[in-house]
Amino acid sequence: MSQNIAKQTEDILQPILQELSLDLVDVVYEKEGKNWFLRVYIDKDGGIDIEECGIVSERLSARLDEEDPIEGAYFLEVSSPGVERPLKKEADFIKYTGENVYVKLYEPINGEKEFIGELVAFDNNVAKISYKDKTRTKEVEIPFEKIAKAHLAVIF
Incomplete structure (x- = not known):
């Protein structure tokens, strides 16, 4: 289930990132304690700033509300991958x-x-x-x- 939600989120997210010239690093949907988190890691050459994370978060949140691929409550987090960036591809x-x-x-x-x-x-x-x-x-x-x-x- 969580991989399917991550894939659906990627599909929703790609046009937003293309418009802003940003790269998708990873999408993770995971449970911590009683709460579910949808974590999106984005980047670009030279790094990203908090404003760009905020813009992506707002746009993605609106699209997720429209398409509603996730049942139940969750927390959306959009951030830089940090210094220990995952290598996926x-x-x-x-x-x-x-x-x-x-x-x-x-x-x-x-x-x-x-x-x-x-x-x-x-x-x-x-x-x-x-x-x-x-x-x-x-x-x-x-x-x-x-x-x-x-x-x-x-x-x-």
């Missing part, structure tokens, strides 16, 4: 090559299901990550379909 991996990433897998590669390191390349649907293993630097190649979750990572 292949285009995200291409765009953020050279950046530090966190990747969680559906199944282990070399005995590991999580990697934190530099996204060195993304070619032929394979992410190549350079990471530290104790004192040595290693590389792992991860097929896109094995990635359960990924986001930019802040490494100190």
